[in-house]
Amino acid sequence: MKTGFRFAFSMVIAVGLSTVASGAAQLPSYWRKSMTNDPATNYFVAQSMKPLASADAQALRVVKLASIAGEQCKGSAVNRKALQAYKIQVGYSKIKGKAYDDAAFLADDSFKYFDYGALAHLCAGTDYLFGPDGHLAPGLVKPGKGLPKASYDPRNPYVRVSPLMKKPL
Template sequence: MTGDPATNYYLAQAMKPLANPDAQTLRVVKLANTLSNLCSGASLDKKALYAYMTETRFADIKGNAYNEAAFLADSAFRYFDYRSLAHLCAGGAYLFGPKGHLAPGLLKAGRSKPKMSYDSQNPFIPLPPLARKS
């Protein structure tokens, strides 16, 4: 597993922007949060996250536009499994490190491996959906 999208399919998929810019913003926030929680030693830089959310006008995504964007962002994680996590942990610094290509500085990279061990009986990792606004 590498931190190069040319050899890491999952990293390349994470780099592809979604057609909806609001969904892209939500997906980046969810991915950074997921990696900080599930990758060994990784931590989220809350100041950088706040700056990213301000820059992308996260607070302006409201109502029906938010619900649609949340659905699209969650769809990117529909088949999230241990293999995806392991490859994304390996590429976390590439995506979110100080010179990150997706959102610089959001993540302080750890040891580039998942916190949990592989379960061959159930490799899928259920992620909570983004909250919908009414």
């Protein structure tokens, strides 16, 4: 009797743990409706399209968004040649000193509450922002599957985004 009870109890625990593990990997269903390439329904894409107060901060934010999308979205990759061309076009290398510090502060501030939901919406909107006909910076990121690489953990939804590095003088 004890052996049967232990077996049944261990099976209940195993099934429960597998249900929790598989549920953690799935996105909440209410996110699916807004995970589109349309800024009218994807709030994160709409926020990313809004220009920042300075052109330098905007350039830094675009580079950071492209890096995050290329590194953390399934199947996505940063187009290094297009990124280099974008940096030349916006004068990235000319942003120095206090101007860089101020621009980095503004760009980093837009990632203050970056969580898994924002990452999932960024991944879904990568084609709109950075695809071949991208509205923010065309061709910077090869669009992927529209989902994050990491699985969703509702107990720890925040995604650590490192701040922009201080540029040497």
